[in-house]
Each structure stands twice: as structure tokens, then as C-alpha cells.
Amino acid sequence: MDETLAELFAVIEDRKERLPEDSYTASLFTHEKGENEVLEKLGEETTELVLAAKDDDREEIAHESADIVYHLLVLLAMKDMELSDLEAELEARR
Numbered sequence: 001m002d003e004t005l006a007e008l009f010a011v012i013e014d015r016k017e018r019l020p021e022d023s024y025t026a027s028l029f030t031h032e033k034g035e036n037e038v039l040e041k042l043g044e045e046t047t048e049l050v051l052a053a054k055d056d057d058r059e060e061i062a063h064e065s066a067d068i069v070y071h072l073l074v075l076l077a078m079k080d081m082e083l084s085d086l087e088a089e090l091e092a093r094r
């Protein structure tokens with residue numbers, strides 16, 4: 001899991017730096033309202049996750065959780081943060 005997150009974060013940082021035209025991730029960094037879109041997605045997906053949990057829909061729980069993790073990592077990159085900032089916070093709580 002750690003490796004998957006690290007690889008996904010590296011891809012997001014690559015899109016942020018290179019801004020390829022055909023990339024949804026890159027579009028979030030270039031559009032004026034990209035940050036708003038990320039925040040809205042996080043809100044929507046969290047609601048969808050709550051509904052999926054209420055329904056005991058494990059497939060949907062995994063789907064929405066992945067959407068949230070992706071948009072969360074994009075948000076960290078937008079704020080010039082590193083995955084290690086999240087890891088340090090989690091580590092401090094152990």
C-alpha cells in the first residue's frame with residue numbers, strides 16, 4: 001500500500017511538473033478553478049463513501065475510498081506538500 005501511494009504521488013507530481021495536455025491530473029493544476037474542483041470532489045466522494053458504508057457495499061466503499069485518496073494526494077501536491085508530511089503526522093500519533 002505504501003508503495004502504491006508513493007507511486008501515485010510521484011505520478012501526480014510528474015503531471016504537475018510536465019502538465020501533459022491529455023491528463024485530467026494536469027488539468028487540475030492548470031485550471032483556475034482546479035483547487036475548487038478538488039475540494040468539491042473530496043466533499044462529494046466523502047458523501048458517497050458514507051452512503052456506500054450505510055449500504056454495506058464493499059465494492060463501492062473501495063471505489064470511493066480510492067477516489068478520495070487520489071484527490072487528497074492531488075491536494076497535497078497543490079499545497080506543495082510531500083507524502084512524508086502525511087506520514088509524519090500519522091507517525092506522530094502512533
Ligand SMILES: N=c1c2ncn([C@@H]3O[C@H](COP(=O)(O)OP(=O)(O)OP(=O)(O)O)[C@@H](O)[C@H]3O)c2ncn1[C@@H]1O[C@H](COP(=O)(O)O)[C@@H](O)[C@H]1O
Pocket residue numbers: 008011015022023024025026041066067070
Ligand atoms: N487515481 C486516479 C483517479 N481517480 C479518479 N480520477 C479521475 O477523477 C475524475 C473525477 O472523478 P469522479 O469520481 O467524479 O468521476 P466518476 O468516476 O465519473 O464519478 P463516480 O462514478 O465516482 O460518481 C474522473 O475523470 C476520474 O477519471 C483519477 N484520475 C487519475 N488517477 C491516477 O492518476 C494517474 C495519472 O492520470 P492522468 O490524470 O490521466 O494523468 C492515473 O494513472 C491514475 O493512477
